[in-house]
Amino acid sequence: MAAQIVNIVAVGTLDTKLAEYLYLRSQILASSPSTNVILIDAGRSETHHEAITVSQPEVYKRSGHDGSLKSLPRGEVIKTMIKGAISVINDLYTEGNLHGVISLGGSGGTSIAAAVMRELPLTLPKLIVSTVASGDTSSYVAESDITMMYSVVDIAGLNEMLRAVVANAAAAIAGMAQSYASRCATPKERETKKKGIGITMFGVTTSAVDVARRQLDAQGFEVYVFHATGAGGRALERLIHEHRLDGVLDLTTTELADELVGGVFSAGQDRLTAAAKAGIPQIVSVGALDMVNYGPKDTVPDKFQHRNLFEHNPSVTLMRTTPHECAELGKRVASRLRDNCTNPGVTEVWLPLKGVSAIAIEGQAFYDKEADGALFDAIKRGLYGSGIVVKEVDTDINDPTWAANIARRLVELVEMKRIS
Structure with missing residues (x-):
């Protein structure tokens, strides 16, 4: 019997953290070869790479906002990209093509990812590696089942410590998503x-x-x-x-x-x-x-x-x-x-x-x-x-x-x- 394809979404601001997300993607695929990583760009500016599944302009379009994103204040940019990312990821879930979501980020990226994850049903795996995960995370997690992992160092360039943390996170979301996919009830x-x-x-x-x-x-x-x-x-x-x-x-x-x-x-x-x-x-x-x-x-x-x-x-x-x-x-x-x-x-x-x-x-x-x-x-x-x-x-x-x-x-x- 063919291995079940497990779909994991990685959502983040790729204009500032592309290298870190590509490393995350490689570690997920290494942990679980039967996994498909859907890379969604929710950044402020468009980033080009063949590994990106849903581009920043596509996410922005799904937000329903008119006008230039660059002209908006940072807070409004985050709200706009949250709206677009929620629309994209909800469609994936509705179609049955989602078994887990992961994100890497600082406070801004964590705000986007957490808002998206809170909209998803409970028990679907959700993991955020964040610089703010060692403090009060109640505003991010709320009543959801988001798992928060402290990044130890800033997510700003790969180094030995961050690689180890991201590798752990990749293994964790791969395992959780595989478990979730296998127990999804008919x-x-x-x-x-x-x-x-x-x-x-x-x-x-x-x-x-x-x-x-x-x-x-x-x-x-x-x-x-x-x-x-x-x-x-x-x-x-x-x-x-x-x-x-x-x-x-x-x-x-x-x-x-x-x-x-x-x-x-x-x-x-x-x-x-x-x-x-x-x-x-x-x-x-x-x-x-x-x-x-x-x-x-x-x-x-x-x-x-x-x-x-x-x-x-x-x-x-x-x-x-x-x-x-x-x-x-x-x-x-x-x-x-x-x-x-x-x-x-x-x-x-x-x-x-x-x-x-x-x-x-x-x-x-x-x-x-x-x-x-x-x-x-x-x-x-x-x-x-x-x-x-x-x-x-x-x-x-x-x-x-x-x-x-x-x-x-x-x-x-x-x-x-x-x-x-």
Whole structure:
């Protein structure tokens, strides 16, 4: 049997880094002779070489921009070439001709490559060798699965160190792409895959999530747990957009509190909208909406130093949400569900009346009956008449019976959706 052809895209600014990309290409081909390297030029100026598959003018044309690229400021050039490269690479993916993407670059080249890669589906291999990979890469990676490799030296001329780093990267992307190509499911295999359920979790809701997860596992579901740290919530929303989930147990919506008050774990304004728009079964709860997250205690803004603070560990400080903040959070939960919900019959909100986290129950540091009441009342008012069921349960969020019941009910909603 003939070896499977694996297609790897190498995208970068070839007007400044052609030699490095040609070396990368040679190392990929050396690692995997059955691989085809598609070299895409996203630079500012056109570069000529027989190894270039998609030229800079072609990429620029795909951006839809009129006029001279050279007349644009650097930032606009990058945005324009990002748009064109996304168009080119998305077509390759749609045609089934893409098994991995790799890039070499400094901050500008990394910005282009990362923006392109973030548009591609999760699990398709993505690797960036970058001069900025040793710092905070959150703006490049976001909720995607981009792999970042530090270049050690600048990508400005080949030397012993850079050759070794690029050779490692070439071997890595070749191996990842080969693995990805070999496991790409056929339509028949996709039909037999388990149904996927997403669950949101935080340390203070882990007990409930563990019970629900075990129950869903036992009933044959593929369970994906998302840590509600901002990126986790965005990843959940993304998997829903990519049609990879059949149901959601959004037990832990704490990221909305960070968005409202300015904590470090905000997931943005799209949080809690994807499942409603998609019309897939979901049960939403209010896990950890009693808290806003900050780093070490001295990073909490001065204006909040008088508030009820709880040192979760030396790196994480929690701040109790007030009744006023909880009322606003309840409004946001309700409005995001109500305004986006295309199928109210498979959406429910469950409220644990005795505590929304492990430290919000009676006797614990964040117990605040008034604040919880404001949260619950706002949700009930906001969803009144929407067709979305609101279920109040006289227990706390980590009660094992509650967790088992909420998982059981989600299974019923998924089955109802399947039958309908």
